[in-house]
Amino acid sequence: MDINTALNEVFVKVFKxxxxxxxxxxxxxxxxxxTANDMHVMExxxxxxxxxxxxxxxxxxxxxxxxxxSVNSLVKKGFVERVRSEEDRRVVLISLTEKGKxxxxxxxxxxxxxxxxxxxxxxxxxxxLLEKVLSNLNKYFNExxx
Numbered sequence: 001m002d003i004n005t006a007l008n009e010v011f012v013k014v015f016k017x018x019x020x021x022x023x024x025x026x027x028x029x030x031x032x033x034x035t036a037n038d039m040h041v042m043e044x045x046x047x048x049x050x051x052x053x054x055x056x057x058x059x060x061x062x063x064x065x066x067x068x069x070s071v072n073s074l075v076k077k078g079f080v081e082r083v084r085s086e087e088d089r090r091v092v093l094i095s096l097t098e099k100g101k102x103x104x105x106x107x108x109x110x111x112x113x114x115x116x117x118x119x120x121x122x123x124x125x126x127x128x129l130l131e132k133v134l135s136n137l138n139k140y141f142n143e144x145x146x
Contacts, residue, residue, distance in 0.1 A: 018114075025110045026103065033077050034103055041070045042079060042096060042104050050083065050093035061145060079103060 019036060026034045044059040045051055057067040071094055074080035079100035085091035096104055119127055 021114070022107075022110065026107055034079070037070065038074055038077070038079065039103070039107050041067070041074060042100055043107070045080060045094055045096055045100075047096055047101050047104055050095035052085070052091050052093055056094065074100070 022039070023036050026036070026039055040060065041056070044056045053064050053067055053071070057064045060067065071080055071082070075082060078097055080094050081097050083093050083095070085093055119130075122130065
């Protein structure tokens with residue numbers, strides 16, 4: 001098997017494994033109805049100040065229409081709330097509810113634990129190399145996405 005085929009297989013397997021582990025980690029008794037897509041939207045909303053739909057849509061590289069569908073679902077599930085801006089009533093601001101913040105923080109901890117488990121297996125040189133390789137991959141994907 002040539003290196004490109006091998007790398008492709010590894011990329012696909014790593015992506016699928018991360019998605020499966022992430023999905024399993026967020027689907028606990030209290031949050032059975034949270035999906036990986038829900039988590040990505042909640043991460044873009046964050047736990048800071050409410051954000052307008054356009055800002056969140058840009059962060060996710062989706063249209064506001066696509067985001068509206070996700071936000072509708074998150075509102076029904078009790079993870080996100082909508083409010084109209086006091087300055088401009090046409091602007092809809094979204095923020096996480098307490099339930100949404102709890103799931104967000106749990107998901108953040110999942111990522112921290114995942115990184116710790118991976119990094120603990122590496123020596124200092126391997127950690128530096130891994131960070132460099134992943135940064136280069138991320139740069140490539142960001143440029144390709146535009």
